[in-house]
Amino acid sequence: MICNLLNVIYPRRCPICTDIVTPKGEKICKECINSLVYIQEPRCKKCSKPIEHEDHEYCGDCNKNKLSYQYGFALWSYNLSISQSISDYKNKGKKEYADFYIEELVRCYGDKIKRLEIDALVPVPLHKSRQNYRGYNQSEIIAKGLGKALNIVSIPKLLIRNKKTLRQKDLNDKERLENIQKAFVINKEVLLKYKNINKVMLVDDIYTTGSTIDACSKVLLSNKIEEVYFVTLSIGQGY
Protein backbone atom coordinates (compact mmCIF):
# COMPACT_ATOMS: atom_id res chain seq x y z
CA MET A 1 0.00 0.00 0.00
CA ILE A 2 2.65 2.47 1.05
CA CYS A 3 4.73 1.25 -1.84
CA ASN A 4 1.91 1.93 -4.31
CA LEU A 5 1.31 5.33 -2.84
CA LEU A 6 4.98 6.22 -3.13
CA ASN A 7 4.88 5.04 -6.70
CA VAL A 8 2.18 7.55 -7.50
CA ILE A 9 3.94 10.42 -5.78
CA TYR A 10 7.43 9.47 -6.91
CA PRO A 11 7.11 7.35 -10.04
CA ARG A 12 10.01 5.00 -10.52
CA ARG A 13 12.79 6.24 -12.75
CA CYS A 14 14.68 3.98 -15.11
CA PRO A 15 18.24 3.38 -13.86
CA ILE A 16 19.54 3.73 -17.42
CA CYS A 17 17.66 6.52 -19.24
CA THR A 18 16.21 8.15 -16.06
CA ASP A 19 12.73 8.45 -17.66
CA ILE A 20 9.64 7.35 -15.76
CA VAL A 21 9.30 3.59 -16.18
CA THR A 22 6.17 2.20 -17.78
CA PRO A 23 4.26 0.01 -17.23
CA LYS A 24 4.02 0.65 -13.54
CA GLY A 25 5.67 -2.00 -11.41
CA GLU A 26 8.60 -2.46 -13.77
CA LYS A 27 12.02 -1.27 -12.62
CA ILE A 28 13.61 -0.59 -16.02
CA CYS A 29 12.36 0.24 -19.55
CA LYS A 30 12.09 -2.65 -21.98
CA GLU A 31 14.47 -0.95 -24.41
CA CYS A 32 16.99 0.00 -21.75
CA ILE A 33 17.47 -3.53 -20.53
CA ASN A 34 18.94 -4.28 -23.97
CA SER A 35 21.73 -1.81 -23.35
CA LEU A 36 23.01 -3.94 -20.47
CA VAL A 37 25.45 -6.74 -21.21
CA TYR A 38 24.80 -9.68 -18.92
CA ILE A 39 27.89 -11.78 -18.30
CA GLN A 40 27.64 -15.16 -19.93
CA GLU A 41 29.89 -18.10 -20.65
CA PRO A 42 32.72 -18.32 -21.43
CA ARG A 43 33.85 -16.43 -18.39
CA CYS A 44 36.90 -16.47 -16.15
CA LYS A 45 36.48 -19.15 -13.47
CA LYS A 46 37.99 -16.86 -10.88
CA CYS A 47 36.68 -13.34 -11.44
CA SER A 48 33.82 -13.99 -13.87
CA LYS A 49 35.16 -11.57 -16.51
CA PRO A 50 34.18 -12.61 -20.04
CA ILE A 51 36.96 -14.43 -21.88
CA GLU A 52 37.26 -15.05 -25.60
CA HIS A 53 38.15 -18.72 -25.72
CA GLU A 54 36.18 -21.41 -24.03
CA ASP A 55 39.29 -23.52 -23.44
CA HIS A 56 40.89 -20.80 -21.29
CA GLU A 57 40.15 -21.13 -17.63
CA TYR A 58 41.17 -17.70 -16.47
CA CYS A 59 41.35 -14.17 -17.82
CA GLY A 60 44.67 -12.37 -18.29
CA ASP A 61 44.47 -10.60 -14.94
CA CYS A 62 43.75 -13.78 -12.97
CA ASN A 63 46.52 -15.64 -14.82
CA LYS A 64 48.95 -12.88 -13.92
CA ASN A 65 47.96 -12.12 -10.34
CA LYS A 66 47.74 -14.39 -7.36
CA LEU A 67 44.37 -13.57 -5.85
CA SER A 68 43.46 -14.60 -2.34
CA TYR A 69 39.73 -15.11 -2.76
CA GLN A 70 38.04 -18.28 -4.09
CA TYR A 71 36.02 -16.80 -6.94
CA GLY A 72 33.15 -14.47 -7.60
CA PHE A 73 30.22 -13.39 -9.73
CA ALA A 74 29.66 -10.23 -11.70
CA LEU A 75 26.36 -9.31 -13.24
CA TRP A 76 27.15 -6.94 -16.13
CA SER A 77 30.07 -6.20 -18.38
CA TYR A 78 31.16 -2.66 -17.89
CA ASN A 79 29.83 -0.33 -20.61
CA LEU A 80 28.63 3.23 -20.89
CA SER A 81 25.05 2.46 -19.80
CA ILE A 82 25.92 0.66 -16.59
CA SER A 83 28.80 2.97 -15.73
CA GLN A 84 26.49 5.99 -15.95
CA SER A 85 23.81 4.22 -13.94
CA ILE A 86 26.19 3.19 -11.15
CA SER A 87 27.78 6.63 -11.12
CA ASP A 88 24.36 8.26 -10.59
CA TYR A 89 23.53 5.62 -7.99
CA LYS A 90 26.68 6.49 -6.07
CA ASN A 91 27.09 10.18 -6.64
CA LYS A 92 23.66 11.58 -7.37
CA GLY A 93 21.70 10.01 -4.55
CA LYS A 94 19.82 7.58 -6.82
CA LYS A 95 19.57 4.99 -4.08
CA GLU A 96 16.36 3.57 -5.54
CA TYR A 97 18.37 2.06 -8.42
CA ALA A 98 19.51 -0.54 -5.90
CA ASP A 99 16.08 -2.23 -6.15
CA PHE A 100 16.75 -3.11 -9.78
CA TYR A 101 20.36 -4.13 -9.16
CA ILE A 102 19.37 -6.42 -6.28
CA GLU A 103 16.48 -7.95 -8.19
CA GLU A 104 18.80 -8.84 -11.06
CA LEU A 105 21.50 -10.20 -8.74
CA VAL A 106 18.95 -12.46 -7.11
CA ARG A 107 17.49 -13.55 -10.43
CA CYS A 108 20.86 -14.38 -11.99
CA TYR A 109 22.96 -15.50 -9.02
CA GLY A 110 20.61 -16.13 -6.10
CA ASP A 111 20.71 -19.91 -6.51
CA LYS A 112 24.45 -20.01 -7.01
CA ILE A 113 25.04 -17.90 -3.91
CA LYS A 114 22.67 -20.04 -1.85
CA ARG A 115 24.46 -23.19 -2.92
CA LEU A 116 27.73 -21.79 -1.58
CA GLU A 117 26.19 -21.62 1.90
CA ILE A 118 27.71 -18.25 2.60
CA ASP A 119 27.68 -17.26 6.28
CA ALA A 120 27.74 -13.52 5.75
CA LEU A 121 27.73 -10.78 3.12
CA VAL A 122 30.28 -8.03 3.68
CA PRO A 123 30.15 -4.83 1.65
CA VAL A 124 33.43 -3.18 0.67
CA PRO A 125 33.55 -0.19 3.02
CA LEU A 126 34.10 3.43 2.10
CA HIS A 127 36.42 5.68 4.04
CA LYS A 128 34.47 7.45 6.76
CA SER A 129 34.91 10.86 5.17
CA ARG A 130 33.60 9.66 1.81
CA GLN A 131 30.66 7.89 3.39
CA ASN A 132 29.80 11.01 5.39
CA TYR A 133 29.99 13.13 2.27
CA ARG A 134 27.88 10.73 0.20
CA GLY A 135 25.52 9.86 3.03
CA TYR A 136 25.54 6.15 2.26
CA ASN A 137 27.69 3.27 1.12
CA GLN A 138 26.37 2.00 -2.22
CA SER A 139 27.70 -1.51 -1.61
CA GLU A 140 26.14 -1.69 1.84
CA ILE A 141 22.69 -1.11 0.36
CA ILE A 142 23.25 -3.92 -2.16
CA ALA A 143 24.56 -6.31 0.52
CA LYS A 144 21.61 -5.60 2.78
CA GLY A 145 19.03 -6.14 0.03
CA LEU A 146 20.72 -9.26 -1.24
CA GLY A 147 20.99 -10.62 2.28
CA LYS A 148 17.34 -9.99 2.90
CA ALA A 149 16.32 -11.74 -0.29
CA LEU A 150 18.57 -14.76 0.29
CA ASN A 151 18.32 -14.89 4.06
CA ILE A 152 22.01 -14.27 4.67
CA VAL A 153 23.21 -11.88 7.34
CA SER A 154 25.02 -8.80 6.05
CA ILE A 155 27.74 -7.31 8.23
CA PRO A 156 28.43 -3.79 6.99
CA LYS A 157 30.97 -2.81 9.62
CA LEU A 158 33.16 -5.91 9.57
CA LEU A 159 35.78 -4.15 7.48
CA ILE A 160 37.00 -0.61 7.96
CA ARG A 161 38.68 1.50 5.31
CA ASN A 162 41.34 3.20 7.37
CA LYS A 163 43.21 4.95 4.63
CA LYS A 164 41.76 7.53 2.34
CA THR A 165 42.59 6.03 -1.04
CA LEU A 166 42.93 7.90 -4.29
CA ARG A 167 40.33 7.17 -6.92
CA GLN A 168 41.31 3.81 -8.39
CA LYS A 169 40.25 4.79 -11.87
CA ASP A 170 42.84 7.56 -12.00
CA LEU A 171 45.71 5.13 -11.40
CA ASN A 172 47.62 2.51 -13.36
CA ASP A 173 47.77 -1.13 -12.23
CA LYS A 174 50.88 -0.82 -10.10
CA GLU A 175 49.66 2.34 -8.41
CA ARG A 176 46.28 0.74 -7.77
CA LEU A 177 47.87 -2.11 -5.93
CA GLU A 178 50.01 0.14 -3.76
CA ASN A 179 47.06 2.43 -3.18
CA ILE A 180 44.72 -0.28 -2.03
CA GLN A 181 46.96 -2.57 -0.03
CA LYS A 182 46.74 -1.86 3.67
CA ALA A 183 43.69 0.32 3.10
CA PHE A 184 41.44 -2.07 5.02
CA VAL A 185 41.44 -3.47 8.55
CA ILE A 186 39.12 -5.78 10.43
CA ASN A 187 36.72 -4.39 13.01
CA LYS A 188 37.59 -6.73 15.89
CA GLU A 189 34.61 -5.67 17.96
CA VAL A 190 32.19 -6.59 15.19
CA LEU A 191 34.01 -9.84 14.42
CA LEU A 192 33.67 -10.94 18.05
CA LYS A 193 29.91 -10.51 17.88
CA TYR A 194 29.54 -13.09 15.13
CA LYS A 195 30.33 -16.71 15.82
CA ASN A 196 30.87 -19.33 13.14
CA ILE A 197 31.46 -16.99 10.26
CA ASN A 198 33.66 -19.07 7.96
CA LYS A 199 32.52 -18.27 4.46
CA VAL A 200 32.15 -14.65 3.51
CA MET A 201 30.99 -13.01 0.29
CA LEU A 202 32.27 -9.51 -0.40
CA VAL A 203 29.88 -7.13 -2.15
CA ASP A 204 31.02 -4.26 -4.34
CA ASP A 205 29.68 -2.20 -7.22
CA ILE A 206 32.52 -2.44 -9.74
CA TYR A 207 35.36 -4.91 -10.19
CA THR A 208 38.39 -3.91 -12.25
CA THR A 209 41.65 -5.77 -11.68
CA GLY A 210 40.42 -7.25 -8.42
CA SER A 211 42.85 -5.36 -6.21
CA THR A 212 40.12 -4.01 -3.90
CA ILE A 213 38.40 -7.38 -3.46
CA ASP A 214 41.78 -9.03 -2.99
CA ALA A 215 42.86 -6.53 -0.34
CA CYS A 216 39.60 -7.03 1.59
CA SER A 217 39.85 -10.78 1.17
CA LYS A 218 43.37 -10.86 2.61
CA VAL A 219 42.23 -9.03 5.72
CA LEU A 220 39.35 -11.46 6.24
CA LEU A 221 41.54 -14.52 5.66
CA SER A 222 44.07 -13.33 8.19
CA ASN A 223 41.26 -13.05 10.74
CA LYS A 224 40.11 -16.65 10.76
CA ILE A 225 37.68 -16.42 7.88
CA GLU A 226 38.25 -19.55 5.82
CA GLU A 227 36.87 -18.74 2.38
CA VAL A 228 36.08 -15.50 0.63
CA TYR A 229 33.89 -15.04 -2.45
CA PHE A 230 32.61 -11.88 -4.06
CA VAL A 231 29.73 -10.47 -6.04
CA THR A 232 29.74 -7.22 -7.99
CA LEU A 233 27.33 -5.43 -10.25
CA SER A 234 29.77 -4.69 -13.01
CA ILE A 235 33.12 -5.92 -14.20
CA GLY A 236 35.49 -4.71 -16.87
CA GLN A 237 38.64 -2.98 -17.88
CA GLY A 238 39.78 0.12 -19.62
CA TYR A 239 38.12 2.88 -17.69
Ligand SMILES: [Zn+2]
Ligand atom coordinates in the same frame (compact mmCIF):
# COMPACT_ATOMS: atom_id res chain seq x y z
ZN1 LIG B 1 15.04 3.55 -19.63
Ligand SMILES: [Zn+2]
Ligand atom coordinates in the same frame (compact mmCIF):
# COMPACT_ATOMS: atom_id res chain seq x y z
ZN1 LIG C 1 39.67 -13.40 -14.08
